[in-house]
Amino acid sequence: MNGTVTVEGLSKSFPGTSTPVLDDVNLSVEAGSCTALLGPSGAGKSTLLRAVSGLEVPDAGRVLVGGQDMAGVKPERRGMAMVQQRPLLFPHLNVLDNIAFAGTVRGVPKRTARVDAAEFLDLVQLEGFGRRQVTALSGGQAQRVAIARALAARPSVLLLDEPFSALDPELRSAMHALLAELRRRLNPTILMVTHDRSEAAVVAENIALFSGGRILQHSSVELMYSRPASLEASRLMGGANEIPGTVCNGSHHSALGVLPLPCDTAWPTGPGILLARQESIEVSAADGAGLQATISGLQGMGPRRLVTLDAAGVVLRAEVPWGRGLAVGENVTMHIPTSALAVVDDSDTAHLYADADERPSLTSRGRAALTGVGH
Amino acid sequence: MALTLPPDVGVPLSWPSQPGNGLRRSRGLGRALRVLLALALALWFILPLVPLALWAFADRWSFPAVLPQAWGWDGVRTALAQGAVPAFGHSLLLGLLVSAFATPLGVLAARALAYHRVPFAPAVSVMLFAPLALPAFVAALGLNVVLLRLHVPAFAGVVLLLMVYALPYTSYTMRVAYGAHDLAIEEEARLLGASPWQLMWRVQLPLLAPALARAAFLAFLVGWSDYVITLLVGGGTIVTVPLLVAAAAAGTGNDATVALLSAAAVLPPLVLLLGLGRFGRRPNGGRP
Numbered sequence: 001m002n003g004t005v006t007v008e009g010l011s012k013s014f015p016g017t018s019t020p021v022l023d024d025v026n027l028s029v030e031a032g033s034c035t036a037l038l039g040p041s042g043a044g045k046s047t048l049l050r051a052v053s054g055l056e057v058p059d060a061g062r063v064l065v066g067g068q069d070m071a072g073v074k075p076e077r078r079g080m081a082m083v084q085q086r087p088l089l090f091p092h093l094n095v096l097d098n099i100a101f102a103g104t105v106r107g108v109p110k111r112t113a114r115v116d117a118a119e120f121l122d123l124v125q126l127e128g129f130g131r132r133q134v135t136a137l138s139g140g141q142a143q144r145v146a147i148a149r150a151l152a153a154r155p156s157v158l159l160l161d162e163p164f165s166a167l168d169p170e171l172r173s174a175m176h177a178l179l180a181e182l183r184r185r186l187n188p189t190i191l192m193v194t195h196d197r198s199e200a201a202v203v204a205e206n207i208a209l210f211s212g213g214r215i216l217q218h219s220s221v222e223l224m225y226s227r228p229a230s231l232e233a234s235r236l237m238g239g240a241n242e243i244p245g246t247v248c249n250g251s252h253h254s255a256l257g258v259l260p261l262p263c264d265t266a267w268p269t270g271p272g273i274l275l276a277r278q279e280s281i282e283v284s285a286a287d288g289a290g291l292q293a294t295i296s297g298l299q300g301m302g303p304r305r306l307v308t309l310d311a312a313g314v315v316l317r318a319e320v321p322w323g324r325g326l327a328v329g330e331n332v333t334m335h336i337p338t339s340a341l342a343v344v345d346d347s348d349t350a351h352l353y354a355d356a357d358e359r360p361s362l363t364s365r366g367r368a369a370l371t372g373v374g375h
Numbered sequence: 376m377a378l379t380l381p382p383d384v385g386v387p388l389s390w391p392s393q394p395g396n397g398l399r400r401s402r403g404l405g406r407a408l409r410v411l412l413a414l415a416l417a418l419w420f421i422l423p424l425v426p427l428a429l430w431a432f433a434d435r436w437s438f439p440a441v442l443p444q445a446w447g448w449d450g451v452r453t454a455l456a457q458g459a460v461p462a463f464g465h466s467l468l469l470g471l472l473v474s475a476f477a478t479p480l481g482v483l484a485a486r487a488l489a490y491h492r493v494p495f496a497p498a499v500s501v502m503l504f505a506p507l508a509l510p511a512f513v514a515a516l517g518l519n520v521v522l523l524r525l526h527v528p529a530f531a532g533v534v535l536l537l538m539v540y541a542l543p544y545t546s547y548t549m550r551v552a553y554g555a556h557d558l559a560i561e562e563e564a565r566l567l568g569a570s571p572w573q574l575m576w577r578v579q580l581p582l583l584a585p586a587l588a589r590a591a592f593l594a595f596l597v598g599w600s601d602y603v604i605t606l607l608v609g610g611g612t613i614v615t616v617p618l619l620v621a622a623a624a625a626g627t628g629n630d631a632t633v634a635l636l637s638a639a640a641v642l643p644p645l646v647l648l649l650g651l652g653r654f655g656r657r658p659n660g661g662r663p
Contacts, residue, residue, distance in 0.1 A: 053566055055562050055565070055566070074565075075562075075565045075566050076565050076566065076567075076568045076569055076570060078566075080566060081566055081567060082562075082563065082566050084559065084563075086559070088557070088559050088560050088563045090560065090563075090564070090578060090582075091582070092581040092582060101564070101567055101569075101577075102567040102568050105564075105567065105568045105569045105570070105573050105577070106568055149567065150567075153566075153567050153568060159566075
């Protein structure tokens with residue numbers, strides 16, 4: 001079965017909850033691609049994954065895999081496999097038989113299924129672990145076995161529900177590398193739930209950003225950071241700088257002055273919030289060319305520092321590497337690259353505009369609703 | 376493969392059975408007290424069986440002799456003459472039938488209460504436990520009339536009532552088991568291609584086998600050891616081991632027979648219990 005996954009108008013509510021867990025969700029994922037379902041806890045990501053797998057029956061909408069409507073198709077017939085946060089290995093089977101499970105329930109002779117399982121065990125670099133009890137595995141090993149078990153089912157769609165969130169950072173990086181290698185070899189379509197922006201960016205090409213049961217934006221990782229579709233999307237992607245102002249002739253006018261906007265987008269004239277990623281803002285000595293600012297706060301962030309800047313009464317944040325001595329109260333020059341800028345509607349005041357009812361919302365890619373995958 | 380993962384063979388997951396947990400280790404006086412307590416408990420269970428074993432083969436044992444003055448097989452001969460073999464057969468059949476019916480019913484009730492929205496679930500739970508609160512004598516007397524009017528055969532009536540009395544044990548045991556059972560594992564099995572039938576045989580049954588064995592054992596005990604319901608509903612036509620023991624104990628000079636029957640009555644449950652300890656554990660996946 002072709003691994004293209006299409007979700008159309010999917011809605012789901014649970015008894016006792018006032019708001020739907022999924023509210024008219026639309027999503028299209030290309031075969032062989034990896035899409036991260038990103039969002040805060042309770043946003044509906046896992047429910048979408050369960051609805052796609054057939055473990056939840058949606059109230060409305062449909063799921064298509066390879067163009068085939070999955071309504072009424074039982075989970076075991078959908079050609080999918082899922083790896084969850086917990087490995088969920090069968091405790092009564094050893095490692096090899098866990099991996100051979102999918103083969104044996106399909107009717108493959110046990111011996112053949114075990115030979116096949118041993119190859120997948122090699123693939124996740126656990127050669128020689130086949131006869132072990134699953135209780136004798138460490139967390140990382142168990143998760144690797146779970147991945148091997150899922151892959152041995154030859155799924156056209158692999159569903160990952162926060163599979164690495166319980167692992168330590170080093171092991172998680174190793175699992176990301178393993179996943180990349182497995183994708184290169186087997187090329188399944190992957191839908192991966194995560195609440196970790198960094199993980200989504202490392203593992204997936206595309207991100208579907210969830211909030212309150214809806215998809216706020218579905219686009220490439222790059223666009224998700226550089227062109228958020230709304231203020232909420234920007235905040236969920238970690239954007240820290242929002243400067244109110246007005247767009248006029250392709251530039252944003254605010255207390256910071258006139259900042260030219262990226263010319264790849266037609267920016268309509270009118271009020272708009274300027275977004276500037278904190279990672280892109282450069283801070284240098286006060287005598288350089290650029291916007292003048294005063295450091296009002298410093299906070300360590302591991303390999304980088306978060307610098308709070310006061311520029312003409314506007315508070316901005318910039319992430320800068322260690323190495324240069326910075327002090328609170330110091331005057332500096334900051335430079336915001338044009339490519340790091342985007343403008344969106346102010347969600348709090350957009351309804352007050354004269355033509356609020358007619359016009360689509362202003363997004364960082366112009367005044368048009370974003371639904372499809374952007375590349 | 377060019378990819379290199381960290382060795383990751385370090386610390387396996389910690390399990391409660393792992394030795395070396397400092398909080399559970401007792402030393403000095405604590406250890407001595409623990410051993411003493413274990414011995415006292417063992418004596419508590421074994422001591423009552425010693426006089427039974429002695430009496431069973433004592434042809435003569437008068438006060439104040441410490442041990443029997445004459446050993447022999449009188450007790451065995453009398454027990455066999457009084458119908459010990461058919462009584463054992465009846466008890467065994469009763470225990471097995473009660474177990475065979477009450478265990479699946481307990482499973483169904485427990486699964487419904489654990490995983491499904493049962494209307495008035497608390498009331499249903501209380502109802503399942505109600506037989507424990509109702510004296511068997513009252514139930515037997517009250518329902519015997521109904522069973523007679525419905526022309527239910529005596530043996531079927533006894534099995535039916537004992538099954539109701541076994542249901543609290545089986546349903547409770549299985550509810551505890553389902554409480555600890557992870558449904559996510561079943562979902563994984565479904566997604567890996569297991570049909571509902573394969574799911575039951577290859578995942579549910581192996582994982583729930585220990586609890587099923589416990590529930591079946593408890594139900595067997597209800598049937599095996601019952602006296603009141605078998606006597607009243609059976610109307611004396613079904614002679615089981617407890618009935619035979621009671622009849623022998625009511626007479627005089629039957630000490631050896633009573634002791635022999637009582638000691639023998641312990642054996643089948645004991646064998647089952649040992650089997651439960653040996654085979655009733657969750658099957659382990661492979662060797663380390």
